[in-house]
Amino acid sequence: MDWWTIVGTVAGVVGVGISIYxxxxxxxxxxxxxxxxxxxxxxxxxxxxxxxxxxxSQKIQQVGNFIEQAEWVAVRLRTEEILxxxxxxxxxxxxxxxxxxxxxVINASRQMNSIANQIVQMAExxxxxxxxxxxxxxxxxxxxxxSSALGEARKNEERDGTAANGN
Amino acid sequence: xxWGKPEKTKKGMVLQPMATEKDLAFVKFLTQQxxxxxxxxxxxxxxxxxxxxxxxxxxxxxxxxxxxxxxxxWIELQDAEGKQLLVVNSDESEQIEVLFDxxxxxxxxxxxxxxxxxxxxxxxTDEDIPF
Numbered sequence: 001m002d003w004w005t006i007v008g009t010v011a012g013v014v015g016v017g018i019s020i021y022x023x024x025x026x027x028x029x030x031x032x033x034x035x036x037x038x039x040x041x042x043x044x045x046x047x048x049x050x051x052x053x054x055x056x057s058q059k060i061q062q063v064g065n066f067i068e069q070a071e072w073v074a075v076r077l078r079t080e081e082i083l084x085x086x087x088x089x090x091x092x093x094x095x096x097x098x099x100x101x102x103x104x105v106i107n108a109s110r111q112m113n114s115i116a117n118q119i120v121q122m123a124e125x126x127x128x129x130x131x132x133x134x135x136x137x138x139x140x141x142x143x144x145x146x147s148s149a150l151g152e153a154r155k156n157e158e159r160d161g162t163a164a165n166g167n
Numbered sequence: 168x169x170w171g172k173p174e175k176t177k178k179g180m181v182l183q184p185m186a187t188e189k190d191l192a193f194v195k196f197l198t199q200q201x202x203x204x205x206x207x208x209x210x211x212x213x214x215x216x217x218x219x220x221x222x223x224x225x226x227x228x229x230x231x232x233x234x235x236x237x238x239x240x241w242i243e244l245q246d247a248e249g250k251q252l253l254v255v256n257s258d259e260s261e262q263i264e265v266l267f268d269x270x271x272x273x274x275x276x277x278x279x280x281x282x283x284x285x286x287x288x289x290x291x292t293d294e295d296i297p298f
Contacts (some may be wrong), residue, residue, distance in 0.1 A: 052268050083249075090247045094223075102223030106247055107209065110218045113249065114211035131214075138212035 010078055049093045053150040056085040060108070060143045063115070064161050070127065072119050075135075079116040082142070083109055089149075101152045104145040111142035177251060186259040194242065194255055197227065198266045208270045217270045224254075231267050240264045 059082050086109035092100060096111040097105070115138050122131060200206045208219045208229075215231040228243045240257035257263045272278065 085241065087248055097223070099223035102247070103220035106220040106223070107207075109247075109249065110220070110228070111211060114213045114216065114218075118212045126194050134210070134212050134214065137210065141209055144234075 036109075040124070047097055048081065049089065050153045052085055052151065053146060053153055054090055056082050056089075057143065057146045057150055059085070060112075060139060060146055063112075064136065064143070065141045067139060070132075072122065072127075076116060076119045079112045079119070082112045083116070086112070096153070096156065097149060098152060101149040104149045107150075108142040108145035111138045114138055115142075180277075184265045187257045190253060190255050191260050191262070193253070194260050194266060196228075197242070198262060198269060201266065201269050204273070208274050210274055215271075217267075217274055223247075229263070229267050229270050238264075240267050242266065 059078050063075055063078045063082070066072075066078065086105050089097075089105050094102070115135055118131065118135060195206055197206065201208065206219045206221075208217045210216065211218050211228070213230070216228060217230075218226060218228050220226045224247050226245045226247070228245070228247075229240070230242070231238060231240050233239065238257075240263040242253075242255050242263055243251060244253040255263060
């Protein structure tokens with residue numbers, strides 16, 4: 001075997017080795033990039049969850065003010081918006097909240113639903129003090145539930161943000 | 168009795184056909200869990216109505232209303248989106264009334280109020296039970 005053949009064979013083997021190494025490195029880089037993109041996406045989604053719950057929380061406070069001022073049309077409109085936000089939260093971010101936090105969102109939703117039902121019934125009669133107290137109590141309970149869920153969502157966001165910065 | 172086609176009550180509840188054994192077992196389960204303080208019941212904006220959520224997916228309502236000038240009790244199971252899954256009423260199970268009274272007692276903290284008023288001297292011991 002002449003030395004050119006030996007050099008060619010060695011070069012071929014080295015070439016194959018380099019190719020395999022490059023493929024492995026490229027694949028690892030691609031996997032890392034995908035993982036980073038997924039992590040960024042999860043953080044972004046969680047931030048959206050926090051924003052959604054913050055908006056719902058603010059609207060529940062507004063419902064309280066509207067009940068106080070007996071502005072029933074405004075109460076009805078806000079409760080519908082909050083109901084939609086609760087449904088969106090549960091359907092879009094089911095994996096980002098604990099069972100208890102999801103129970104809180106469902107409870108808040110139920111409270112808003114009961115307020116909306118009462119508003120419809122009250123449209124025909126004068127609102128009694130007892131009814132107004134029940135509405136206010138329901139609004140307060142909904143506010144507490146959403147605050148709990150929001151607290152957990154914020155905690156998760158901060159924890160993930162810290163972990164991402166540490167990487 | 169309420170058979171066949173569902174009908175709507177004053178509170179908008181749709182009544183379903185007769186309850187199954189599993190439905191009745193669920194009512195019993197709720198009663199036992201409530202007795203053991205394992206369910207977080209709370210009142211809603213509607214008079215004589217309480218609600219609790221389970222497993223991050225389900226909501227139960229227990230309600231007392233008047234129908235034909237008589238007390239009428241019902242529970243409703245909903246999914247997270249508010250879709251009705253099950254309704255059992257007091258015509259199908261007398262246990263619903265027991266559950267409602269128990270829930271009301273728990274939510275209003277009646278036992279704690281009685282304990283506070285009567286004090287530790289009023290605690291019932293085995294000797295107080297005649298049999």
